[in-house]
Amino acid sequence: xxRLLVTSPLSADFxxxxxxxxxxxxxxxxxxxxxxxxxxxxxxxxxxxxVIEQVGKRFVILRTQAQTRPQTPKPNLILLxxxxxxGRLETVVEKASELGAAEVWPVVxxxxxxxxxxEDRLRLIANEAAEQTGRVDTPAIRPTAKLDRVxxxxxxxxxxxxxxxxxxxxxxAGMAADVLATQVPGPWAILVGPEGGFSPGERARLRALPFSxxxxxxxxxxxxxxxxxxxxxxxxxxxGDWLPVA
Amino acid sequence: xxRLLVTSPLSADFxxxxxxxxxxxxxxxxxxxxxxxxxxxxxxxxxxxxVIEQVGKRFVILRTQAQTRPQTPKPNLILLxxxxxxGRLETVVEKASELGAAEVWPVVxxxxxxxxxxEDRLRLIANEAAEQTGRVDTPAIRPTAKLDRVxxxxxxxxxxxxxxxxxxxxxxAGMAADVLATQVPGPWAILVGPEGGFSPGERARLRALPFSxxxxxxxxxxxxxxxxxxxxxxxxxxxGDWLPVA
Numbered sequence: 001x002x003r004l005l006v007t008s009p010l011s012a013d014f015x016x017x018x019x020x021x022x023x024x025x026x027x028x029x030x031x032x033x034x035x036x037x038x039x040x041x042x043x044x045x046x047x048x049x050x051v052i053e054q055v056g057k058r059f060v061i062l063r064t065q066a067q068t069r070p071q072t073p074k075p076n077l078i079l080l081x082x083x084x085x086x087g088r089l090e091t092v093v094e095k096a097s098e099l100g101a102a103e104v105w106p107v108v109x110x111x112x113x114x115x116x117x118x119e120d121r122l123r124l125i126a127n128e129a130a131e132q133t134g135r136v137d138t139p140a141i142r143p144t145a146k147l148d149r150v151x152x153x154x155x156x157x158x159x160x161x162x163x164x165x166x167x168x169x170x171x172x173a174g175m176a177a178d179v180l181a182t183q184v185p186g187p188w189a190i191l192v193g194p195e196g197g198f199s200p201g202e203r204a205r206l207r208a209l210p211f212s213x214x215x216x217x218x219x220x221x222x223x224x225x226x227x228x229x230x231x232x233x234x235x236x237x238x239x240g241d242w243l244p245v246a
Numbered sequence: 247x248x249r250l251l252v253t254s255p256l257s258a259d260f261x262x263x264x265x266x267x268x269x270x271x272x273x274x275x276x277x278x279x280x281x282x283x284x285x286x287x288x289x290x291x292x293x294x295x296x297v298i299e300q301v302g303k304r305f306v307i308l309r310t311q312a313q314t315r316p317q318t319p320k321p322n323l324i325l326l327x328x329x330x331x332x333g334r335l336e337t338v339v340e341k342a343s344e345l346g347a348a349e350v351w352p353v354v355x356x357x358x359x360x361x362x363x364x365e366d367r368l369r370l371i372a373n374e375a376a377e378q379t380g381r382v383d384t385p386a387i388r389p390t391a392k393l394d395r396v397x398x399x400x401x402x403x404x405x406x407x408x409x410x411x412x413x414x415x416x417x418x419a420g421m422a423a424d425v426l427a428t429q430v431p432g433p434w435a436i437l438v439g440p441e442g443g444f445s446p447g448e449r450a451r452l453r454a455l456p457f458s459x460x461x462x463x464x465x466x467x468x469x470x471x472x473x474x475x476x477x478x479x480x481x482x483x484x485x486g487d488w489l490p491v492a
Contacts, residue, residue: 091337094469095472095475098466098467098468098469098472099464099466099468099472099476100464100465100466132467132469133466133467133468134465134466134467135466175483175488175489176483176488177483177484177488217488218345218346218482218487218488219346219380219487219488220344220345220346220379220380220381221344221378221379221380222344222345222379223340223344223378226341226344226345226475229341229472229475229476229479230345230475230476230479233475233476233479233480234479234480234483236464237421237422237423237480238423241464241465242421242422242423242463242464242465243421
């Protein structure tokens with residue numbers, strides 16, 4: 001079943017015009033027409049079943065029928081990912097969406113090999129992955145910021161507190177799964193560095209922060225995209241919504 | 247430090263001619279010359295530090311100095327991955343190498359969207375990832391086989407027994423981390439299906455096999471590459487070599 005992320009509010013028996021791109025996708029790529037069913041979600045009102053009510057040359061109007069799933073809270077997880085090569089950064093954003101992260105925040109570190117991220121493109125990737133993975137929301141992509149600044153502003157940004165799972169490639173921290181087993185659910189962030197690793201100064205600072213929990217991801221050197229996926233998986237299994245099926 | 251996977255035996259004070267591709271990589275891409283140091287491994291004799299002894303027009307000769315790491319056993323883990331689109335299959339092989347799998351075996355399932363895998367290309371990717379990830383071996387890439395046949399031949403292929411972590415996207419199995427916590431280390435395989443999932447017949451058969459352990463990977467639909475990386479991560483954390491640092 002096709003799922004679309006939309007921006008309109010959703011309620012019962014609501015006429016929902018789709019934008020140009022989604023209209024073309026439905027009719028031209030997926031060959032759908034009047035009477036066909038589609039699922040939509042907007043990140044606020046849960047997931048709704050809709051029927052295609054009208055198809056014009058450049059527009060489609062859906063009509064909402066029934067809510068198929070309620071809005072559920074996002075796992076309170078933010079992925080801080082150092083700027084890495086475009087293809088790998090895009091992989092990380094797609095996987096963060098599939099693995100349920102609430103936000104992805106690209107950060108500039110001292111050894112970043114890349115200057116900037118294209119947040120607009122990352123948003124498209126996150127949204128498309130959200131449509132396919134079946135979540136009722138989409139991860140926000142924050143504007144790229146310097147890691148130093150993010151850390152300096154931590155308590156102002158999250159006055160309620162937020163723990164930081166620091167993926168420390170130096171390897172002398174505890175193994176991630178064992179460390180996570182001693183932690184409690186709540187607001188978390190995961191920090192994954194660039195291919196060149198963190199500088200000694202960054203690493204010392206990260207290890208000294210009171211909200212930082214350094215961990216090791218196994219005995220091999222992982223690429224940044226792998227580290228991000230593995231860390232999000234272990235966090236979800238220990239503290240997130242990969243809970244036993246009731 | 248540059249690491250190269252070589253095919254020669256390795257012992258102390260051994261002259262080691264590199265092949266054409268590795269010679270060019272060392273001298274032309276990495277700009278190394280006589281006297282520079284390189285690490286090599288062959289999957290059998292551990293890792294050795296070498297010095298570049300001679301540089302010719304199309305060849306390089308290294309001389310082994312000291313063993314820097316002993317050969318360690320591979321985690322006894324085989325990844326069975328359904329044929330998926332080339333880019334995603336290559337990602338899975340790269341990540342299997344980083345995450346320590348002993349073998350990757352592409353399998354043909356009923357709903358496979360792709361006809362065949364280029365095993366030669368997958369071998370290159372696995373080897374390159376092994377060089378970068380710091381392991382002293384490389385995952386073998388088995389020739390693509392039909393899933394039906396692999397399952398029928400299971401006990402002949404592994405007479406000592408091998409458990410199968412079946413990543414069952416239907417979602418009514420136990421969560422992977424919880425199920426893995428009840429299992430014991432030993433020979434394992436992980437099976438990840440294609441984007442279209444397993445057929446009902448395949449799924450019924452997989453759930454009925456005595457060596458199969460079905461698991462769920464969270465509440466969202468994961469792409470095949472994500473499922474493979476998440477499952478390998480959780481297996482390593484529960485039963486593999488992501489053990490607490492001594």
